[in-house]
Amino acid sequence: MPRRIRDAAIVGIAEYPKRKAPGVSALQIKADSASRALADAGLSWKDVDAIYDAGEAGVMSGLSISEYFNIKPDVIDTTMVGGSSYEYHAIHAGGAISQGRAKVALLTYGSTAHSNMLAIGAGGMSRGVSPAENMESPWGSTLIANYAMVAHRHMFDYGTTSEQLAEIAVATRAHAMRNPDAVQAMTDLEFMDIRELSIEDVTNSRIIADPLHLLECCMISDGGGAVVIASADVARDTPKDPVWILGGGEATKYPENGGDITVSAGAQSGPTAFGEAGVTPSDIDIAMIYDSFSITVLTILEDLGFCKKGEGGAWVEGGRLRFDNANGPALNTDGGGLSSNHPGMRGIFLLIEATRQLRGESLAQVEGAQLAVAHGNGGSLGSRHSAGTVILGRD
Amino acid sequence: MADVKRPLPKLADPDTGPFWEATKKHELRYQTCDACSGIVFFPRSHCTHCLGQKLSWRISKGDGTIYTYSVVRKNYHPYFAKRAPYAVAWIDLDEGFRMMSNIVGVEDPIREIKVGQRVRVEWEDQEELSLPMFRPI
Numbered sequence: 001m002p003r004r005i006r007d008a009a010i011v012g013i014a015e016y017p018k019r020k021a022p023g024v025s026a027l028q029i030k031a032d033s034a035s036r037a038l039a040d041a042g043l044s045w046k047d048v049d050a051i052y053d054a055g056e057a058g059v060m061s062g063l064s065i066s067e068y069f070n071i072k073p074d075v076i077d078t079t080m081v082g083g084s085s086y087e088y089h090a091i092h093a094g095g096a097i098s099q100g101r102a103k104v105a106l107l108t109y110g111s112t113a114h115s116n117m118l119a120i121g122a123g124g125m126s127r128g129v130s131p132a133e134n135m136e137s138p139w140g141s142t143l144i145a146n147y148a149m150v151a152h153r154h155m156f157d158y159g160t161t162s163e164q165l166a167e168i169a170v171a172t173r174a175h176a177m178r179n180p181d182a183v184q185a186m187t188d189l190e191f192m193d194i195r196e197l198s199i200e201d202v203t204n205s206r207i208i209a210d211p212l213h214l215l216e217c218c219m220i221s222d223g224g225g226a227v228v229i230a231s232a233d234v235a236r237d238t239p240k241d242p243v244w245i246l247g248g249g250e251a252t253k254y255p256e257n258g259g260d261i262t263v264s265a266g267a268q269s270g271p272t273a274f275g276e277a278g279v280t281p282s283d284i285d286i287a288m289i290y291d292s293f294s295i296t297v298l299t300i301l302e303d304l305g306f307c308k309k310g311e312g313g314a315w316v317e318g319g320r321l322r323f324d325n326a327n328g329p330a331l332n333t334d335g336g337g338l339s340s341n342h343p344g345m346r347g348i349f350l351l352i353e354a355t356r357q358l359r360g361e362s363l364a365q366v367e368g369a370q371l372a373v374a375h376g377n378g379g380s381l382g383s384r385h386s387a388g389t390v391i392l393g394r395d
Numbered sequence: 396m397a398d399v400k401r402p403l404p405k406l407a408d409p410d411t412g413p414f415w416e417a418t419k420k421h422e423l424r425y426q427t428c429d430a431c432s433g434i435v436f437f438p439r440s441h442c443t444h445c446l447g448q449k450l451s452w453r454i455s456k457g458d459g460t461i462y463t464y465s466v467v468r469k470n471y472h473p474y475f476a477k478r479a480p481y482a483v484a485w486i487d488l489d490e491g492f493r494m495m496s497n498i499v500g501v502e503d504p505i506r507e508i509k510v511g512q513r514v515r516v517e518w519e520d521q522e523e524l525s526l527p528m529f530r531p532i
């Protein structure tokens with residue numbers, strides 16, 4: 001794939017500050033975030049000519065979201081691949097802008113998963129609607145067990161330990177403690193110990209589905225956000241420095257006879273994205289990787305090529321992923337899904353915090369950060385899932 | 396409150412319904428392609444290896460290996476909540492297909508189940524079908 005030229009950039013971002021928002025609708029969260037992201041970009045509703053929506057706030061959202069915002073876009077994209085939808089939206093928006101079909105794209109997300117008491121993690125996960133799911137509905141596998149089965153096989157094949165997996169939760173909590181919205185989130189969601197964690201804190205927390213402990217699992221919050229992506233000529237006049245979309249990759253993975261459950265769809269989307277951007281994982285300062293669970297991050301770090309398959313456990317040891325450790329990329333510097341927010345599909349926050357870092361606005365800022373990867377994982381890591389990898393860079 | 400039942404697959408599903416119908420006879424079925432002999436599982440009406448559209452049903456001996464597993468400690472579903480801790484697993488059947496199931500017949504699933512363990516099918520009879528479970532051997 002040829003190198004991508006710098007013709008589309010993130011120019012506006014907003015994150016909905018609350019993680020517990022009773023009485024507010026998902027659509028209201030989307031609109032609140034959209035208006036603040038447009039203001040951040042120095043733009044307004046009338047400037048938007050492309051809309052991206054995962055349909056999380058209503059059916060046939062390609063029709064309804066434009067009306068709710070009162071915009072008349074020329075490009076409408078309702079790609080829905082779970083939590084990675086927003087990485088796909090960013091890639092698609094970059095493509096539409098490259099083709100000259102749009103100049104200002106708006107991505108929004110809103111969810112009231114917490115207030116609706118959605119039992120995502122330990123609820124029955126199979127809706128039994130597809131033939132594949134009709135084979136999996138009777139066994140009582142939860143979402144957490146689905147991911148836990150990846151962890152068990154990773155441990156079996158490579159000797160990975162719970163202590164190594166805990167490093168991921170420890171790093172993201174350290175970042176969350178610097179983020180007042182994340183601290184408030186943990187307070188509102190009644191976390192027991194709101195402080196930096198030790199490895200032992202994680203491995204001593206109760207097991208939800210072997211081998212995953214409570215503190216290796218993301219929270220279930222309300223929340224949302226918005227991202228504005230614009231063409232280079234629009235980006236020239238926006239108030240904040242543009243964050244360029246340098247590369248993108250998409251992929252799916254599903255259970256196969258004889259397949260390797262420890263390899264995610266990221267092994268396919270990653271090389272595509274890095275190839276288009278013309279950079280390698282060792283160039284990356286910021287790794288925004290969907291942390292639904294500890295094992296999600298570990299496998300994706302390997303699949304993106306930060307280290308070899310199976311070496312992730314040893315690679316993350318010693319706090320390598322902390323923002324103040326220069327030996328590796330900083331992981332989820334907003335606190336991630338583990339310690340800041342997870343309203344069900346947190347892919348948009350990966351783009352938002354990566355943008356903060358490349359603007360120099362993060363609360364766990366990596367000095368001089370130049371390149372970030374945002375990698376969303378949608379669906380379930382241990383069975384069918386999607387991957388969206390986006391490489392972002394500053395001028 | 397009436398006892399909540401285990402969620403069961405749909406017998407009416409055009410692809411996987413015949414698999415579940417056969418479980419009444421305690422047959423663990425998979426498919427092979429008449430053209431390329433490739434194994435298809437989960438069941439479908441087309442070959443996923445070649446462009447063949449004619450598949451034949453085969454009956455597995457029901458012996459396999461635990462590819463990976465998890466012991467579920469918490470499930471909000473009332474049927475499973477009462478049964479936790481219990482084990483879910485992906486099983487590699489000797490014929491070459493992989494399916495999800497439960498591991499049964501162990502006193503302490505947290506300590507007794509291992510990746511790579513050999514298992515054999517056994518059946519839990521329901522009203523309209525039987526569920527293939529696996530027991531370590």
